[in-house]
Amino acid sequence: MKRILGFGGVVATAGLLAAGLSVPAQAANDVASDALSTNGLAAYAVAAYWKANNAANLIGATPYNVETKVVAKHLSKGGPSADSKPGIVPAIGDEKKTVAKSKNVNLPKTTGKVFFTTPDGSDADSRPDRHWCSATSVQSAYHNLVATAGHCVYDTETNAATLNNWVFIPGYYQGKTPWGVYVGKQAFTHYDYDVYEDGDRDYAFVTVYNGLKFAHDGVVRPFTDNPGGWKEVSKATFLNFPGWFRDWNNNGTFWCQHDDKYYVWAFEDAGRLGDNVGGQGLAYNQKVGQPVFVFGYPSGSHPDGNYAYSGKTLKWSYGKTFPASASSIKAEELVGVKSSFTGEGALGSSWLLKYSNTRRLGYLNGVTIGVSDTDGNDRYDTSVSPYFDGELYGVYGAAKNLWSGSIAVPFESPALH
Incomplete structure (x- = not known):
């Protein structure tokens, strides 16, 4: 099962704000939006799906695959045309600061x-x-926004609107969720990607609910052993959970019925994503040829069978961007960077411009949508991303000011039904 996936991230320094950069007008018909989890009950059920049975589903998940043929050598034809002036959005906590430099x-x-x-x-x-x-x-108004490849949100294999049970876990490692689990609420991408699978628009922004903390790292205690870990909900609330959740693991995992009352395992609110881990800035319409750091979780093998990455830990690569194209995915305005990342798991890796190693912030300027072996030696040597232009900013602008809120129990508030 092969898929063409990708996108990237860029970071920009606060010092660029003084340049008086303009913000392009957003065309509403250029943005496609789809719901992921429409209410708190559905979102809670999604989080429970991933953390049940000692996070068995998380641990058992496999990296999304990639197969991309890319013309990604140092070309001299120039970069993609900009549809407006260059611009940046500062990172969370970076709005009034300058970025220090560090070699680490x-x-x-x-x-x-x-x-x-x-x-x-x-x-x-x-x-x-x-x-x-x-x-x-x-960065976003409510500190609740995630950027990744469009292929990591929209199911182009079945033409379904979005992928199911979508969650973001910062700092994930072997079933551990150090800052909580953040369930996707609303997904945004470019209309041309949603409808035509245009590789030049293979990026997505997703608003997420507040994170959930899991007592005992998700190990649910039986009601008779630990009634304090359970929260009573009304029968009406219980029946509003998705049917698959009520039928699934009805041995007491995440819900139980005791003395004709209904209980749900009481996950705690972990707070907003950006408050817990920060948020990268955004840069668009930037000159091609600037150095970027690429951060992601590459996995799988090179074409020659060498397994260079396990996908278990966060890795980085560094290089200058250059123009690229990939006819196999209808993409003519891509950028590439020299990188040995393998394709599996690296999809959605963030490309950060002017990254500060001391504060770990920069400007998202790309997301990996594919990798390529450009010299024919059976080793991947290039990662590619859509060029971040004003149309990307339009998609970001549609997502950045939307509130999501908490999904921790209880769910008796009408707003969560």
Whole structure:
């Protein structure tokens, strides 16, 4: 099962704000938006799906695959045309600061994995396939926005609107969720990607609910052993949960019925994503040829069979961007960077411009949508991303001011139904 995936991130320094950069007008018909989890009950059920049975679904997820043929050598034809003036959005906490320089590469807290399911059903147990990509937290009004590749949000294999059970976990490592689990609420991408699968627009921004903390790292205690870990909800609230959640693991995992009353395991609110890990800035219409750091979770092998990355830990690469194209994915305005990242798991890796190693912040300027072996030696040597232009800023602008809120129990508030 091969998919063409990608996107990237860029960071910009606050010092650029003084340049008086303009913001392009947003064309509403250029933005496509789809709901991921429409209410608190559905979102809670999604988080429970991933953390049940000692996070078995998280641990069992596999990286999303990539297969891309890219013309990605140092070309002299110039960069993609800009549709407006260059611009940047400062990172969270970076609005009034300048970026210091450092030679040490400290990994950003903002980066993590997005997990989701696809309806392939090719797993041995006939359940939906569980996959993951790389992603990063970015600046937004409510500190609740994630950037990744469009392929890591929209299911182009089945033409379904979005991938299912979508969550972002910053700092994920072998089932551990150090800053909580953040369930996707609303997904935004460019209309041309949503409808035509235009590779030049293969990026997405997703608003997420407040994170959830899991007592005992998600190990639910039986009601008779620990009634304090459970929260009573009304029968009406219980019946509003998705049917699959009520029917799934009805042995007491995350919900139970005791003395004719209904209880749900009481996850705690972990707070907003950006408050916990920060958020990268955004840069668009930038000159091609500037150095960027690429942060992601590459996995899998090179074409020659060498397994260079496990996908378990966050990795980085560094290089200058250059123009690239990929006819196989209908993409003519891509940028490339020399990188040995393998394709699996690296989809959605953030490309950060002017990254500060001391504060671990910069400007998102790309997301990996594919990798390529450009010299024919059976080793991947190039990662590619859509060029971040004013149309990308229009998609970001549609997502950046939307509130999401908490999904921790209880769910008795009408706003969560």
